[in-house]
Amino acid sequence: MEKVQRWRGAFVEAGKISGYHLLNFKDEAECIKKLVDDIFPKSLQIISPFPESLVGMKSQVEKVTSLLDMESNDVRSIGIWGMGGIGKTEIATILHQTYRHRFEADCFLGDVGKLHQKNGLTWLQQVVICKLLGEKLTLTSEHEGMNILKNILRWKKVLFIIDDVNHQEQLEFLVGEPEWFGRGSRIILTARDKHLLISQVGDNVYEVQLLSEDEALELFSRHAFREKTPKEDFMELSRQVVKHAGGLPLALKVLGSSFYGRDKKHWRHIIDRLKRIPHKDILGKLRLSFDGLDKDEKELFLDIVFLDIALTRHLCVEQVQRDVSLGFLIDCLIEKSLLSIDLSNSIVMHNMIREMGENVIREEYANSRIWLPEEVCDLFTGKLITKKVECLYIPNDYYYEDDLVDYSNIFKRMQILKALIVGDGAFSSNCTITYLPSSLQFIDWPGYPSISLPESFEPSQLVVLCLCKSRLVELWPISKVTLSYKY
Numbered sequence: 001m002e003k004v005q006r007w008r009g010a011f012v013e014a015g016k017i018s019g020y021h022l023l024n025f026k027d028e029a030e031c032i033k034k035l036v037d038d039i040f041p042k043s044l045q046i047i048s049p050f051p052e053s054l055v056g057m058k059s060q061v062e063k064v065t066s067l068l069d070m071e072s073n074d075v076r077s078i079g080i081w082g083m084g085g086i087g088k089t090e091i092a093t094i095l096h097q098t099y100r101h102r103f104e105a106d107c108f109l110g111d112v113g114k115l116h117q118k119n120g121l122t123w124l125q126q127v128v129i130c131k132l133l134g135e136k137l138t139l140t141s142e143h144e145g146m147n148i149l150k151n152i153l154r155w156k157k158v159l160f161i162i163d164d165v166n167h168q169e170q171l172e173f174l175v176g177e178p179e180w181f182g183r184g185s186r187i188i189l190t191a192r193d194k195h196l197l198i199s200q201v202g203d204n205v206y207e208v209q210l211l212s213e214d215e216a217l218e219l220f221s222r223h224a225f226r227e228k229t230p231k232e233d234f235m236e237l238s239r240q241v242v243k244h245a246g247g248l249p250l251a252l253k254v255l256g257s258s259f260y261g262r263d264k265k266h267w268r269h270i271i272d273r274l275k276r277i278p279h280k281d282i283l284g285k286l287r288l289s290f291d292g293l294d295k296d297e298k299e300l301f302l303d304i305v306f307l308d309i310a311l312t313r314h315l316c317v318e319q320v321q322r323d324v325s326l327g328f329l330i331d332c333l334i335e336k337s338l339l340s341i342d343l344s345n346s347i348v349m350h351n352m353i354r355e356m357g358e359n360v361i362r363e364e365y366a367n368s369r370i371w372l373p374e375e376v377c378d379l380f381t382g383k384l385i386t387k388k389v390e391c392l393y394i395p396n397d398y399y400y401e402d403d404l405v406d407y408s409n410i411f412k413r414m415q416i417l418k419a420l421i422v423g424d425g426a427f428s429s430n431c432t433i434t435y436l437p438s439s440l441q442f443i444d445w446p447g448y449p450s451i452s453l454p455e456s457f458e459p460s461q462l463v464v465l466c467l468c469k470s471r472l473v474e475l476w477p478i479s480k481v482t483l484s485y486k487y
Contacts, residue, residue, distance in 0.1 A: 001475070003126070010429075011125075016145055019158070022472075023458070030292060034163070040350060043063040043197045047082065050102055051321055054090055054094065055174075055211065055215050055218045055222065055249075055332065056087075056211040056212065056215035056216075056218075056219065056297055057081045057087060057090055057091060057094065058125050059086070060091055060206075060208060060209065061091055061094050061095065061098075063191055063206060064078065064080060064091055064095065064188075064206050065095070066344070067100075067204055067206055067262045068095070068186055068188075070102070070332075072184075073183045073184045074183070074184075075178040075179075075181045075182075075183065075184070075186075075187075076185075076187070076204075077175070077186075077187040077188075077189070077200060077201040077204065078186075078201055078204040078206065079189045079190070079191065079194075079197030079198070079200070079201045079204060079205040079206070080092060080188065080189070080190040080191075080205075080206050080207070080208060081191060081192070081193075081194045081197055081205050081206065081207050081208065081337070082192070082207060082208035082209075082337055083192060083248075083286070083289065083337035083338070083350065083353065084192060084250070084285045084288055084289055084337070085248050085249060085250025085251060085282065085285045085286065085352075086207050086208045086209075086210065086248060086249060086250070086337075087163075087249045088163070088190040088191075088208055089164070089190060090161050090249070091190075091208065092108070092152070092161050092163055092188055092190050093108070095161070096108045096159065096161050096188075097187060099159060099186070100159055102159070103157050103158055103159040103184075103185070103186075103265060104157045104158065104182075104203065104289075105131070105133070105134075105156055105157075105158045106131075106132075106157075106158060106159040106160070106161075107128055107131035107132045107138075107158070107159070107160050107161065108161045108163070109124065109127065109128060109160075109161065109162045109163065109174075110146075111163065111164055112124065112162050112164050112165055112166070112170055112174075113165065113167065113170075113288070114164070115166050116166075116167065116169075116170055117175075121142045121145070121166070121169060121170070121173050121174075122139045122140075122141065122142055122144075124140065124170070124174060125145030125146070125148075125149065125173065125174065125469045126138070126139055126145070127259035128149065128160075128174060128366050129145070129149065129152075132153065132156070132158055132160070133152055133153075135157075138328055142169075142173045143173075145173065145367070146172075146173050146176065148182045149176070149180060150176060150179075151172075153180050153182065153185075154179065154180060154181065154182055154183050155182055156181070156182045156185070157181075157182045157184040157185050158181060158182065158183070158186075159181060159186050159188075159275065160175070160181070160186070160187045160188070161187075161188040161189075161190075162174060162175065162187075162188070162189050163192070164190060164191065164192075165189050165190065165191040165196060166191065166192070166193065166196070166288075166292055167195075168196065168199065171189070171196070171197070171199070171200045174191070175187055175200065185255070187201075189201065190287075190321075192289050192292075192337040193292070193335055193336050193337075193338055194207075194334075194335040194336075194337070195335045207416045208247060208313075210246065210247030210350075211247040211248075211249060211252070212247065212323045213247070215243070215254055216242045216245065216247045217230070217238065217239065217242050219252045219253065219256070220238060220241060220242050220252045220255065220256045220462055221238065221256070222243070222256070223252070223253050223255075223256025223257045223260065224238065224241075224256040224257070224260050225258040225260070225262070226256075226273070230477040234264070234267070237264065237267050237268070237271065239257070240271055241255055241271060241274075242272075244274060244351060245338075245351075245366070246350050246351045246352060248282075248350065248352050250282060250285055251279075251282050251352050253280050254279055254282055255279065255282075258279070258443070260268060261466075262418045267299065270374070278355040278356070278358075278359060281361060282352060282356075282450075283355070283356050283359055285358055286352060286353060286356040287360070289336055289337060289338055289353075289452075290338070290357070290360060291331075292336070293336065293338075296329060296338075297329055297332055297333060299325070300330070300333065301328045301333055301338055301357060301359055301389075302360065302361055302365060302368075302369060303369075303391060303418065303419065304333070304339065304347065304349060304357075305349065305354055305357030305358060305361065306369040306371065306391040306393065306419065306441075307391075307421075308349045308354050309354070309358070309393065310393035310395075310419075310421040310444075311372055311421065311444065315347045316345060316346055318370065326463070330347065334340070339353075344441050350448075351390075357438075366388075367384055367385055367388045367389060367392060368388055368389065368390045368391070369389075369391040369392075370384070370389060370391070370392050370393065371393040371395065373395055376392075376393075376394050376395070379392070380405045380407065380410055381405070386410060386414050387413055387414065387415065387416070388416075389414050389416070389417055389418040390416055390417060390418050390419070391417070391418055391420075392414070392417060392420050393421045394421070394422045394423060394425065394426045394427075395421075395423045396423035396424060396425055396426055407427075407431065407433060408432075408433055408434040408435040408454075411420065411433075411436055411437060412434050412435050412437075414437050414439075415439060416437075417436055417437045417439055417440055418439060418440065418442065419440070419441065419442040419443075420436070420442070420443050420444070421442075421443075421444045421445070422444070422445040422446070422447075422448075423446075424446040424447050424469065425447060427447070427449050430449070431449045432449065432450055433448075433449065433450045433454060434454050434456075435456060435457070436453065436454050436457045437459055438455075438456075438458035438459075438460065438461065440457075440461060440462060441461045441462060441463045441464070442462075442463060442464045443462070443464065443465050443466065443467070444464070444466045445467055445470065446466070446467070446469045446470065447469050447470055448466045448467045448470035448471065448472055449470070450471065450472075450473060451471055451472060451473040451474070452472065452473060452474045452475060452476055452477050453472075453475055453476055455476060455477050457476070
C-alpha cells in the first residue's frame, strides 16, 4: 500500500512539470536545443561512486541523509554543525551532487558569511533568485528580495544549501519559513554556531565528528604520498603529524600536501617548525570562529587557551558552571565549536584551536597571558610591562634566585591579574609571599611557600583555589568573606 501511495505521489508531481510545446519555438531545431540544454546537465547529476579522497565522510553523509528523509513530501530543513575545517562543506557538497537531480531547482550558496560581509544581503538574494528561478533581478532592498523569494519558491520543489551561516539575518532573509518552499523541498544549513542552527531547524542538527586515528592516517597519506597508507619508513613521522592534527580533515590535508615529495630531513624540519609556528592556512580558517565572538567570549576563550597550556589537568565543568555568567559563556563557546566536553565532564580544546588561540595572544594580546619561561624571567626582572598581565603561568623549569627578586612587589603592579598558576617547585620553600592582587579569580599553586595567603588579599573575585602540597596553616591570618569562591 505504501508503494502505491508513493507511485500516486510521483504521478501528481509529474503532472506539475511543464513540457515543451513546438508552438513556443520558431522551429524544431530551437525546441530540441532547449530540450538538450535543460536535460543534459541533469544527466550528469546521476549518483556517482563515493570519492575515495573523502576519507571518513561516507558514514557521516549517510547519517545526514537520514535526517533529510528524502522520501517525505514535507518541507524539511536540517543543520550541519562543527568546528572550522571539520568537513561541513564537504558533506553538504556531496549531498548537493547526489540529490540535486531530484529537484526542480537547486542552489548551493557557499561562504555565505564572507559574501554577506563583502556584498550585502540583497546581492545574496539576487544570486539565489538567479540560481533557483533562472532570473536576473536588481533588488532595491532585503525586504523586496524576501517577498520575491517567498512568493515564487512556494510553487517549486527546491534543494537549497547555505554554507557557513554566521548571522541570524542570513536565515531571516534567505530561508525564512518552511511555507516559503514547495512540497518536498530540502534546506541544508552549515554553521560553526549550533545555537544559530537550532533557531532555524530545531533539533535536526548533525554534529560532524573528527576522524578516527586510522581514518586520519589514511587522509594524511593520500595527500602526503598519494597512496592509502604511508611508506613504511615514513610511518612513525606520519603518526607524529597525524597526532598533531587531532583528526581535523583540513589540517590533515594541508599538512599532508606540505610534506608531499620531501625527504626525511625536510619532514623533521617541518615537524619541528610546526611545534613553534602553526600553518597559516589552518590558522586562517579557524580564526574565523574567534573573530565572530563577542568581547566577553573572546576574553574567556583566550583565558581557557592559557589554562589549557598551563594546567596539567583539564578544567572540570562543575568548577566554572557554578558561576552563572561564566557557565553561560562556556556554553556559548561550546555552541560555537571552540570547546567541547569529554566523557569525564571536562572542558576540552582541540590542539589546532589552542594553537590558533596562542597565535592570537602573541599577535594581538602581547604580554596579557604569559607562560613561556623566558617571558616569565623577563617579567620578574623588569623587562616586561607588568600592568598588562591578566594570566600568568610560572612553569616548573623557571628558576631565578629568590633573594634577587621581590615577587610580592612585582605582584603589586599586576592589578588586573585574573589567573595565577605556579608549577610545583618553581619557588623555593623559603620564599615569602606578602602580596597577591585581589583581582585574582583562579589560583593554582602546589607547594605554596607561605603559611597563609597575604592579609591584604581580598578573595571577593576568587572562583578556584588550589594550594595542594603547600605549607599552608590557615587561609588568612584574619577572617575574610569569600563571595565567589567555588572550588
